[in-house]
Amino acid sequence: MMTETFRIAGAGRLTPARTARFTFDGKAYAGLEGDTLASALLANGVHLVGRSFKYHRPRGVLSAGAEEPNALVGIHRDAARKTPNVRATVQELYDGLTAVSQNRWPSLAFDIGEANDLGSPLFSAGFYYKTFMWPKAAWDKVYEPFIRRAAGLGVAPDQPDPDHYSSLYAHCDVLVLGGGAAGIAAALAAAAGGARVILADEQAKFGGALRFETGAEIDGMGGWDWAQASLSKLKAMDNVRVLPRATAFGYYAQNLVGLVERVTDHLANPGKDLPRERLWQVRAGKVVIATGAIERHMVFADNDRPGIMLASAARTFLNQYGVAVGTNVGVYTATDSAYAAAIDLKKAGVTIAAIIDIRDDPKGAAIDEARGLGIEVLTGHAVTKTGGKLRVSSMAVAPKAGGATRVIPIDALLMSSGWTPSVHLFSQSRGKVAFDEATQRFLPGSYAQDCVSVGACNGTDTLQAVIEEAYAAGETAAKQPKGNRPTASTTENWAGGMLGTGPGAEPDTTVKAFVDFQNDVTAKDIRLAVREGMRSIEHVKRFTTNGMATDQGKTSNMHGLAIAAEVLGKPIPQVGLTTFRAPYTPVTFGAIVGHSRGSLFDPTRRTAMHGFAEGRGAVFEDVGQWKRAWYFPQAGEDMYQAVARESKTVRQSAGIFDASTLGKIEIVGPDAAAFMELLYTNPWAKLEPGRCRYGIMLREDGFIYDDGVVGRLADDRFHVTTTTGGAARVMNHMEDYLQTEFPHLQVYLTSISEQWAVIAVQGPRSRDIIAPLVEGIDISDAAMPHMSVREGTICGVPTRLFHMSFTGERGFEINVPADFGESVLEAVWAEAQKHGACLYGTETMHVLRAEKGYIIVGQETDGTVTPHDAGLDWAIGKKKKDFVGIRGLKRPDLVGTGRKQLVGLKTVDPNVVLEEGAQIVADPDQPIPMKMIGHVTSSYWSSNCGRSIALALVVDGREKMGQRLFVPMPDRVIEVEVTGTVFFDESGDRLNG
Amino acid sequence: MVDMTNVARRPIFAGRQTTAPNASVTVAPPASRLSLRAPAESVAGLSSVLGLDLPTQPKTSASSGSRHALWLGPDEWLVIDEAGADLAALIKPVAAFHSAVDVSHRNAAFVVSGKGAATAINAGCPQDLSLAAFPVGAASRTILHKVEIVLYRTGEDAFRVECWRSFADYAFTFLTEAARDA
């Protein structure tokens, strides 16, 4: 195992004794607990960590945080847990971590794709769009697969994700986003005021820039120590919840903020109990945005070699992790803040080759201190290019005004062109950013929601001002002025800087001065985009891909904008800023899916008698969310044999069917009948208590919406049934009319779908089967004719017993309270077996009702079928003055000829079973496209009829009785005869048989 | 006649429970339930036969012994009697306009308790369950992830979750998973 050589004794905040082993591309290394993968690699002198997206150029670590565009690796825990595109600067090290580099072949150090770099004149912005346009056919088979292999990021895992993810809705008075000096100060103030506070930060440790800002002092303590002490205080308070490793990725309406908390990605042995990630949906009274600022790189030729990084990153690696990013370090800057990095490194014993400052005459404490430490400071100079292949080895330095170039050997180069306030979440909140001319940066302008930006993300530059502002914001949020604000001091100043390119990367050059490292976008590409006619920054973005992909341009957007503005000759705000969209950093699908997988993806509904059917070998089918018994195969039977047997048995003896899933609504009140009159086409006023009627419900447009048998239990009480699929929407439809159109009616609706289990007993022996079990009801035909309902008991259990049929046979539907359903069914089944009855499922139910021409809403109807079309005119109360749909039915298109009407179809060859949905034509020899005059809605083999049967909707079908029509299929044309819809027992005698 | 002892009541999930360090979920024993609907003018008469004052404020409930009336809407209550009293029979003499429908078997109920009870429910319920917003005695129809529930807070760390019986499997599985993370 390689030993660390770049860890500086006494530097950083990690404990030297607590080592963690890891591998990178198969090679073993050691790091320390608390490291990120990036700091651990750098401690081992590993700078080359990836290949770039398009040119496959060697890349190293640019940053020390979430903005990282380069150091993307795969983290492999096991065969199923292979996470691509993980930022090495965010991934915490754990013992046993396995990381692999991406987008390289055959190896990271020797990558064939690097040829793209040499051929780069071919690969300019818009190259893919322009080059691979023709021939079109080549796109799928040649170009896209090639491009996808050559360019790209990591590889998605190929196995189901074995981890689980959780989610949580949370509420608080004050949500503080960002746990740096500003966020902590705001949280302290808000918490002291008694508010419910959530403080979240994307890092494992709170402190933000205090991780590296060595000169900061707050309340007499070092900045970092103050942060940790404050955190301990906050954690101890009942009204505060502290969320480390939680990234606020999206800011939505009404102060709803989405955060992903990474729960186990940092653990060596996560175990099975913890979720990998937890999605927080936090609704906050007030949001304090304290998201800080992100340092920008300098844009110059070959600014992307491994070893070239942001100054603040090098400082973080030193002060937090105790890692020197090189032994002979150059600095290229346009702002003071990079000096602090040089000074810290110098004090830690690292040689600073030179500080190259593009400013002509910078002044201040930082410059003086650097010079005082003996660091060579070259002002008015620029780095015009760098040398080195897998690691930077030199920088070429020249005076801006022109003059001799000096090549200075280095093994790392720190850069800073200033800081970009992180206004992402503010902007997502619909706030409008404003461009500050003086400091050349976009800052929060007008607010759209109840939030406030504090600290660096608000353009507040000095630590004392940040603390003042943040503490005041916390007080305001808690509506409790507390006073006693912390005091802070620092010698550092983050203001100033530059945007765009420096010398050596001007418009007439062809050098690769990278603006966007992740997408390999150079300054030249952006200029090309403008030259090719892109005027809006949104177009430039899409043409060049600047600011796209996983880092979303956190380091590149401002440079790209400045370069485009320069070429366009317009001020920056006129060129515009691309939209900040959620997510701020990539969010896993797992976090979004959360609990919604496996059995929790969607509810599976089972009836109270499911177990009974399961125990008797039922095969189930999905009907919406319900599992319904489909058929009950006996030994050796396939579905068709089982259905044939079940269908015959029901008509010969009887069958038992679970009808529990039908919707049921109890309608109660003195105006119950009046309400029924309005909601159904049928007349109800004269229906006597104890009798039932088949009802049809329309929408206002006149089309059939639902149907079902309705029993009148009393003058003021109806028991309505709906289709299984229609249960919820019919209830909603009824409530809508009752509440908003007919509120004068004294009636209430209650869903009783699940109160009652329903056992259908159908067949000539049905009455004999139930007779021994029923008490208190005379079930003779004289006392209880077809289409009647009685209340009594069965097996000692209260029942609503319906004498009704959906098979054309004598039948009963036994409603019993659901918890008794299975026990009563067992008793009924014991009786039924004495009569040779069978259990049957939904398939046989369908066949039997089709034999009788009974429609199923949603099968024979599709939302464009009227009662007249379906042959159900008889169900419309002709004398009624009003019901929902009464006017719709009179629409000219609904009463004219040429409408599709429900008919029966018999195939000329009785053994041919039509396909449901098949189209019908009058003349099979007409040219294609043929005129289609209808379609098959239901089709079955009927063992009772000894032939196939079908129902169909055919244009003017009832005038075509006896005619021959044709059903063209891919392999043949099937000839059919138009018939009535009743195929079995046309007289209907069997209902009382 | 058949032997009545064969016809047993089989409540869904009877006896099922799950326990995690911070929250446990148990299936509540069968109770009698009434879906009660009535206009304001009928409330007094109904209250007197039920032996409790039907609540008229949103998100509230009233209890008397083992009987609870949960406000679900401006003219709607879910009345639960854990002792199994015949609520419909109690209501029957009331002449004032109302609708009382027995839904004892329609619902299943879970008791979620423990210091993580609110957190477990908040895994799928978007309402604010802090004691300030949802105090002891608060009741509301709402959402638990993908199913509808009636949520009733019976203690600082205890809730009763009612749902339709065919959604009980989903609700129990969800609460089991959520309790583990509470």
Place this chain on the structure above:
Amino acid sequence: MLLIRCPYCEEERPELEFRHAGEAHIARSAEMSELSDDEFEKFLFIRQNPKGLIFERWRHVHGCGRFFNAARDTVSDKFHLTYKAGEPRPDITLMAPSGPSAWANRDPAELNVNTPDRDKGA
């Protein structure tokens, strides 16, 4: 996810508890069967679908179950107010125009948003 104030529950509740139910203040005629084709067309098919202020129906379907009305801005998604079913359409003609759209960070004018003609009481 929006928060919607239910006028019956008298508090804001999460959007998940609600269901949208189309444009409000379209009364069903008591003489339904007497409507002319034109009147029926207007009743059944014609909707405003404005960019800006709309009066619409919602149901607190997973809450108190009540249908109610809302005045919402279709550009910003902002609910100006909600009120009980049956109450008259409130006069909110002086209401502030649409704020910036949800996600674009642009002025309504830049998004080509037409502010509804409030003088006509749209």
